[in-house]
Structures are given as structure tokens and as C-alpha cells.
Amino acid sequence: MFFRRANKKDKQNKEISEPEVASEPTPANEAAAGEAAEAPSAEPGASETRVDPSKLGFETTAELEPSASPIGQRRALEALDFGIGMKGEGYNIRVVGPAGSGRRRAAHSRLEAAAQEAVSPSDWVYVRSFDAAGGFRALKFPSGEAKRFCEIFSDAIDQLADALPAAFGADDYEIRRSAIEEEYRFAREDALEALRRRVEEQNIAILRTPAGIAVAPILEGKVVSIDVFNSVPAALRKEVEAKIATVEAEVEAILQEAPAAEKARRERLLELNEKVAGRQVRAVIDEFKEQFAKVEGVSSYLSAVARDLVRNAGLFLKASGRVQESVMVPISTAGDLRFTRYRAHVMAAHSSTDGVPIVHESNPTYANLFGRIECSPADSGQAPQIVRIKPGALHRANGGFLLLDARALIAAPDVARAFRHALEEGEIRFDPPADPIGPLGGEIPDLEPIPLKVKVVVFGDEQAHRELATIDPGLQRLFKVEAMFENAIERSSETVAQYARLIAGLVKQHGLKPLDAGGVAMLIDQAAEQAGGNGHLSLSVAYLADICREADHWAGTAGRAVTSVADVERVLQERKDRLGEPADRSAA
Amino acid sequence: MIAHVAEAAEDRGRVVLWLGASAQASATAIDAAMFLASAYQSEVESLFVEDRQLFDLKSFPFARVISSYEEGWRDLPTADLDREIHFIGAALQRRIANMADRRSIAWRGRVVRDDPLAALAMACSERGPWNMVAIGEPFGVGKEAQLRELFATVTGTTGVVIAGPMAHRIEGPIVAAVEEVERLGPMLKSTERLKEASGARVILLLVGEHVGDLAWLEGEARLMLGDNADVTLDSVLVKKGDSSAVAGALRRHKAGFALAKYGGLVLPAEGSLRPLSAGLECPLLIVR
Numbered sequence A: 001m002f003f004r005r006a007n008k009k010d011k012q013n014k015e016i017s018e019p020e021v022a023s024e025p026t027p028a029n030e031a032a033a034g035e036a037a038e039a040p041s042a043e044p045g046a047s048e049t050r051v052d053p054s055k056l057g058f059e060t061t062a063e064l065e066p067s068a069s070p071i072g073q074r075r076a077l078e079a080l081d082f083g084i085g086m087k088g089e090g091y092n093i094r095v096v097g098p099a100g101s102g103r104r105r106a107a108h109s110r111l112e113a114a115a116q117e118a119v120s121p122s123d124w125v126y127v128r129s130f131d132a133a134g135g136f137r138a139l140k141f142p143s144g145e146a147k148r149f150c151e152i153f154s155d156a157i158d159q160l161a162d163a164l165p166a167a168f169g170a171d172d173y174e175i176r177r178s179a180i181e182e183e184y185r186f187a188r189e190d191a192l193e194a195l196r197r198r199v200e201e202q203n204i205a206i207l208r209t210p211a212g213i214a215v216a217p218i219l220e221g222k223v224v225s226i227d228v229f230n231s232v233p234a235a236l237r238k239e240v241e242a243k244i245a246t247v248e249a250e251v252e253a254i255l256q257e258a259p260a261a262e263k264a265r266r267e268r269l270l271e272l273n274e275k276v277a278g279r280q281v282r283a284v285i286d287e288f289k290e291q292f293a294k295v296e297g298v299s300s301y302l303s304a305v306a307r308d309l310v311r312n313a314g315l316f317l318k319a320s321g322r323v324q325e326s327v328m329v330p331i332s333t334a335g336d337l338r339f340t341r342y343r344a345h346v347m348a349a350h351s352s353t354d355g356v357p358i359v360h361e362s363n364p365t366y367a368n369l370f371g372r373i374e375c376s377p378a379d380s381g382q383a384p385q386i387v388r389i390k391p392g393a394l395h396r397a398n399g400g401f402l403l404l405d406a407r408a409l410i411a412a413p414d415v416a417r418a419f420r421h422a423l424e425e426g427e428i429r430f431d432p433p434a435d436p437i438g439p440l441g442g443e444i445p446d447l448e449p450i451p452l453k454v455k456v457v458v459f460g461d462e463q464a465h466r467e468l469a470t471i472d473p474g475l476q477r478l479f480k481v482e483a484m485f486e487n488a489i490e491r492s493s494e495t496v497a498q499y500a501r502l503i504a505g506l507v508k509q510h511g512l513k514p515l516d517a518g519g520v521a522m523l524i525d526q527a528a529e530q531a532g533g534n535g536h537l538s539l540s541v542a543y544l545a546d547i548c549r550e551a552d553h554w555a556g557t558a559g560r561a562v563t564s565v566a567d568v569e570r571v572l573q574e575r576k577d578r579l580g581e582p583a584d585r586s587a588a
Numbered sequence B: 001m002i003a004h005v006a007e008a009a010e011d012r013g014r015v016v017l018w019l020g021a022s023a024q025a026s027a028t029a030i031d032a033a034m035f036l037a038s039a040y041q042s043e044v045e046s047l048f049v050e051d052r053q054l055f056d057l058k059s060f061p062f063a064r065v066i067s068s069y070e071e072g073w074r075d076l077p078t079a080d081l082d083r084e085i086h087f088i089g090a091a092l093q094r095r096i097a098n099m100a101d102r103r104s105i106a107w108r109g110r111v112v113r114d115d116p117l118a119a120l121a122m123a124c125s126e127r128g129p130w131n132m133v134a135i136g137e138p139f140g141v142g143k144e145a146q147l148r149e150l151f152a153t154v155t156g157t158t159g160v161v162i163a164g165p166m167a168h169r170i171e172g173p174i175v176a177a178v179e180e181v182e183r184l185g186p187m188l189k190s191t192e193r194l195k196e197a198s199g200a201r202v203i204l205l206l207v208g209e210h211v212g213d214l215a216w217l218e219g220e221a222r223l224m225l226g227d228n229a230d231v232t233l234d235s236v237l238v239k240k241g242d243s244s245a246v247a248g249a250l251r252r253h254k255a256g257f258a259l260a261k262y263g264g265l266v267l268p269a270e271g272s273l274r275p276l277s278a279g280l281e282c283p284l285l286i287v288r
Helices: A008-013 A031-040 A074-085 A103-117 A147-169 A171-185 A187-200 A224-232 A234-293 A296-309 A313-318 A337-342 A364-368 A393-397 A405-409 A413-425 A463-472 A473-479 A492-507 A518-532 A539-555 A563-581 B025-039 B050-055 B081-102 B114-124 B144-153 B182-197 B211-225 B244-252
Strands: A093-098 A123-128 A136-141 A204-209 A211-219 A347-349 A357-359 A372-375 A386-390 A400-407 A455-460 A481-482 A488-490 A535-539 B013-017 B044-051 B064-066 B107-114 B131-137 B157-162 B174-178 B202-206 B231-237 B256-260 B285-286
Touching: A008 B244, A031 A313, A074 A093, A074 A103, A074 A455, A093 A103, A093 A463, A103 A357, A103 A455, A123 A147, A136 B285, A147 A171, A147 A234, A147 A313, A147 A347, A147 B174, A171 A187, A171 A234, A171 B244, A187 A204, A187 A211, A187 A234, A204 A234, A204 B050, A211 A234, A211 B050, A224 A234, A234 A296, A234 A313, A234 B064, A296 A337, A337 A386, A337 B157, A347 A357, A347 A386, A347 A393, A357 A393, A364 A393, A364 A413, A372 A535, A393 A400, A400 A405, A405 A413, A405 A455, A405 A463, A413 A473, A455 A463, A481 B107, A488 A492, A492 A518, A492 A535, A492 A539, A492 B025, A518 A535, A518 A539, A539 A563, B013 B025, B013 B081, B013 B114, B025 B044, B025 B081, B025 B131, B025 B157, B044 B050, B044 B114, B050 B081, B050 B107, B081 B107, B081 B211, B107 B114, B114 B131, B114 B144, B131 B244, B144 B157, B174 B182, B174 B211, B174 B244, B182 B202, B182 B256, B202 B211, B202 B244, B211 B231, B231 B244
Parallel strands: A093 A455, A093 A481, A357 A400, A400 A455, B013 B044, B013 B131, B044 B107, B131 B157, B174 B202, B174 B256, B202 B231, B256 B285
Antiparallel strands: A123 A136, A123 A347, A204 A211, A211 B064, A372 A386, A488 A535, B157 B285
């Protein structure tokens, strides 16, 4: 469904007295005051009509009830309300209207009201997946729980950085480790030494040389010379050679057992280490796991973390900040690159009482929308590590509202396409068009897509929306609601009164001094001039606000508590002189 | 005798790093040699001995060698033996020279073909008596006889540094095992000299066979230390012939360097040193 802009004919047929904003409370004297001020020339097209300040019915804007809503934008506001409330795919909103028409403020105001009433969306956290595929998995938490999870997780790792070195430094561990070393590591040496002693009695030596182990005939502890050896009877020489061959076979057998013994030693040590580390890890992780037992995926993730912690307990031994047994240094693993594998990256965190988020992204680059990955510097002495996954506007706005500018999307067509895909697929998938991660050498880590449910509001003038539709026609299908903001309102006694309240609202919003009736009248006349003098009033709220602020400045400079018509006139005249704006209005 | 080695400028001794007895070189033993040289402003001489027996053996037609990383025996490379041993020695010498250079320690290297122990005795006697010998290969099983022979033969040394097969640490407290009152002073002096180089804390590990002996030793140690709070006292009971309790204490303190007397409870001149050397995680300086 599209909300089309009301055509001119519709407007002309409209009753002049019909209030533009039906929902606004109207002060009892408002219509009468407006009528009186405009009475002589209430007909449309009477561009020369001036507002009579004395007939506005107030001295200063301080007496007026400020306008709560923009005037003359009923259809746009209805469209906004429909778009905000409408469920279903594609009911995103295009807000069309000229800059300064108050479209952004009006939309924000409507969105805020809706956002506060809605239930806060889920939190999301990326954690490293400890499976063979690697990458990161997304964990979904109830609103407000992600930060708590990350804090407790970080504390748990810090606790282990303290507990594991203590466990591995304990005497009982040392004794058990030494026993294993004794059993396996020295088995070969023991066997060789026993053999050495035994064969020494037979005048055979086992020599250890840089070239390896050799077996040699000896006499009085020294290797005999070849001449001496050759001088003995051949039978004896044969006997010695046979003995040497036997010893060599024994040496070889001992050495051949070494790899198996080494493997067994490693396995036993690994088993011991896993027992020692496992006890500490379970003590910390099990308690942690219990706290988040109801959150899907957390239990299996923490089990995987526990397995990894046990396997990599050595990381913690190197990080020990202990200085001596009795004095402990608090350990923080947060800045240590070795522990980035245990870091949780908060992608969306909300408060359970805040409603849904409203996020305005004025610079929708890929990184700003879809997030970015930050790596450790390549020169940190280790392979680059992912130190942070930073959320984008889509993560922050997920479950709520995302506000974008059409012109900014036009400037980044690749991003606009990726953005459309995300809306179509209903998920945030990290697949940047260019390498955003530098030190990893272009390898994009696999981040599990996060389900996306966001209401997008795109602001722009008609031309900008047309251009956006041209660069990515598919995007238009996803914006089924159009809120068209008018740039002018027909002038009538009632709209003049509403205009006065609009000015009162701006004065209040910007914390300005009250503006007297003469000043208000001059601003309304200026709005008529801006609208082209055809019985309309310009709705350029931004322009109006600028005039009010500048007039307030001059009133303040002169030490007045009320901004007067003279201040407004000065502003208009100076703008004319400075910027060439029309200021063909003199005080009534 | 106290642990001492002459300063480089004195030209009366040095740290002699004894290499070549096997294919293994202990990185911890080499580090320990550098540490000692640094502490005493001494120089390091790495003595690579090409065992003459090996060259005698190569004449035999059945001479073969086997190494732990090869499968089966291979003929002793008669033609290439000189070359092979030469390059093994050269590689070791270069490694040590680089280590000495990085630590600004005066270094000289020497290669001799001789009986290993005779070569060591000769090297120490050339400039004596303040030499310290560092055995460059892991002090493994069955080395007691070699150590005994070394202390008997090599007179120009005040001590011998060994590193067991499990040695891997050179940073940590300096622990001196003391079992006699008269050794308290010299041992403390030696540890303080070493402390100046490393900044590590000092622990006097009092060793005795009986509780009464230990109590008396501890009393004397406290008298000697007075208000010296930089030195920590610990004590350990040792059964004769089993110094595993000392090894346990060294592990508990995470010692980076240890000192003990040769021929006592900790390191008996007769009997096995295995209970200590097998569990030793740091270098041990054995003084006469």
C-alpha cells in the first residue's frame, strides 16, 4: 500500500476551517484569535494580507500552548503511524519531503512513542566457535543479559588465569609429573646404562659420540687400537665381533622402544594435565553455566570453552602474574592477545526497560551498517588475532528502528545492495564487498548470520527517493509506506493560529526568550512570502527556527527579556543583506 | 673451597664449557655458564673435545653408529668422520659465541682431539686455579663416575655446573644447599655474588639427616644472617643416599640456580646422584 501525496485539487476542495492536525488540543481562544487577526483578508491568494499582531490574542508566545505536532502534515503523520504499527515484511517507510520541513523531528517523535511502548529486543553476542569449522557463532540473550554474560565470562577467564598456575605449581602436581617423567623419560637411559655396565665387564664399551652411539672393544677402559686388536688370535677376534653384534642388537632394541615410550609419556602427561586443569576449569565454568542455563546455546558453548581451556591451559601458565607465593597480583587477561579466543563480542545490548532502539546512521558505509572486525597489529609478535567485532547500525537497531538518509545510500550503491539483501533475507550476514580486516590477509572469518527484524525509515526529498529507486530498484519493494511531508499549508484564520503555536513550540524547544505578538505576526507574514504569496504558509520549520534563534540573540544582546518584532525585523533585514533573502516586510 | 671463578682481566681462570662428549648439548647448561661468567665478570671458553677413542674405533671394519633419530646402524663414516665432527663442533661453537656476544661476555673457543677428561684437565691447568667447569651436555643417568673422575682429575676448578635432563629454568631464586656450619659463610658469599647478576632472591636451604642437626644449623644461620632480611631460610631432612627431598625443595622454590657441596648428603661422592639430578629443573653448581 502506498500513501500518495494529496494533490492540489484535493487541497483546494478542502474546508479551510478544517483543522490540519486533528489530534492537537486547541486552546479555546485560538480559533477566535486567528479569525480576528486574519478576518479582513482570509481569502486564499490574498498574498498582501498582513497579520495584525493586536488581533492575535496574546502578548507573547509565553501565553500560548506550544504545538505538540507539526501542522499541516496530517497525512504524513497518519502514514508514519501506519508504517510504524504495521507488521509484516516490506513495511518500511519512505519519508518524503524537503529538508527543513520538520519531517525528521516528526518521525522521531512518532517513533519514540512507539519505541517506548514496545518490548526490548534480544541481545546478541559473538563468540568463537570451538568446532572444526572455526569462525564465530551468535548467541541470543534476553534483553539486558549480554553485558552480564560478557562480564562474568571475562571474570571467569581472569579467575582461571590465577587458579591454573596455582594448580600446576602445587607440590602434588609436581610429584605426579615427576613420577611420570621418571617412569618413561629415563627408561631408555636406564636401560642403556644397565647394558653399559653389564658389557663393560666383557671389555665392551658403549660410546656416546656426536655421531651417535657406537659399540667398541676396550681394554682397561679405553678403546683398543686396531693394531692391538689384529694381534689377537682370529678366533678371539671373531668372538669379540659376535659380542659386539649382540650388544648392538640390544642397543638398537632399546632405541626402537623410545618413540613408543615417548608417546606413552606424552599421553600420561596430557592426561595428568587435563585432570589438573579440568578440575579448575569445571569449578569456574560449571557455576557460570548454571547462571545462563536457560539461554539456548550457552551451555554447549561453555562446554566447548571448557574443553578448549583444558587443552590450552599452558596459555595461562605463561600469563601468571604471580610474584611470590604470598603476594598475588590481580590478573586481567583482557588486554592479552593470547586470550582473544575467549573474548565475547557484544553486538547488541539493551536494557529490558528501554523499549526498542532507534538508531540513526548518517554515514551508512558497509562497516557502519554491518560492523567491522578489528585485528591485532601484525607486528605484535604473534599471528594477527581478532581482538574485536564491532557492531554496525543494523545490529544496534535490530528489533527497533533504523533511520537512514536516501542521499547517503545513493552515495554508496554497493552498500545499498548489501543492505537490501539483508532486509530481504532477514539476517545480518558479514560479507563485506572489500577486505575490511587488513592483517588477516583478506580471509574473512565466518560469522554466523544474526536474524534481522528492523523497521527502516529513509528520509529524502522526492528527487533523492527517485534516484535511490534507480540505483537499486529492488529496494523500492521493501518500502511499502510513504509519508509525504508538505512544504506549505493553506493560509486560514485557523492555520494562522496554529502557526503561532508552532512558533511558540520552537521557542520552547530551543529554550528561547518569549517572542512578542508583533514578532510572531512578522514571522507568519514571512512564511506567507516564502510560500510564494499564493495564500499559503511555508512549513520550513528549520528556517523558522533559525530566525527565532537569531532574533533571540539580538534581544539578548540588547538586554531584553522578550524578543520583539524589531529583533525579527533585524534578522530578516540582515539575512537579506547577507544572503539575499527577501525581507519586504515592515512592521505593521 | 668457595665457589669462585677469576675475572676476565685476571687471566687466572675462566668458565670452561665442556662439550663434545655426545651429540647432545644442554641449553640450560650453556645458559648457566653464561650466567656465571656474567656474575664474576669472567670469560667463557668453550672446549669442544673430539674424543680420540672415536677415531681409534673408526679403523675397525665393524665400526658402526646408531642415533636415536635414525633407523638402524650405519657405518662409521671413516672418510667423513673428521668433517662431520668438525662441523658439529663448529655449529656448537658458533651458537655459544653468539650467546656470549649478545651478553657482552668475553668468549674463546677451542677444539682439541684427546681424551675428553684429559683435555678438560689440561685446559683448566693452563690458567688456574680459579676455573669453573660447566658440563655442556645433560647430566643424565650413570654420570656419577664421570663427575667423580672430574673432581679427582681436574684440579684447577673450584666447581662444576651440571644441568639435568629436565633442566629448563635459569630464572628464579638462587638456592644454596648447606649442610655444614662452616659452609654457611662461603655459600652465602657465593649466592650474593650471583644475586648481583640476576637480582633473584636468595634462599639458604639447610640440609640435615636429623632434626637436631637441622635445628642447630638453623640457629647458626640465623646468627650469621642477623637482620639480613634479603635471605630466606628453609630446611629439609635428607636420608643418606637419597637427595630427592632436596630436589623437591628446589622445585617448590622454583629455583633458577642451585649450589651444593660435592661429597655430602646432597651429592654423595659415592652412590647415585639420580634422585637429585633427574628432578633438577635448574642448573646446579657443585663446589668442592
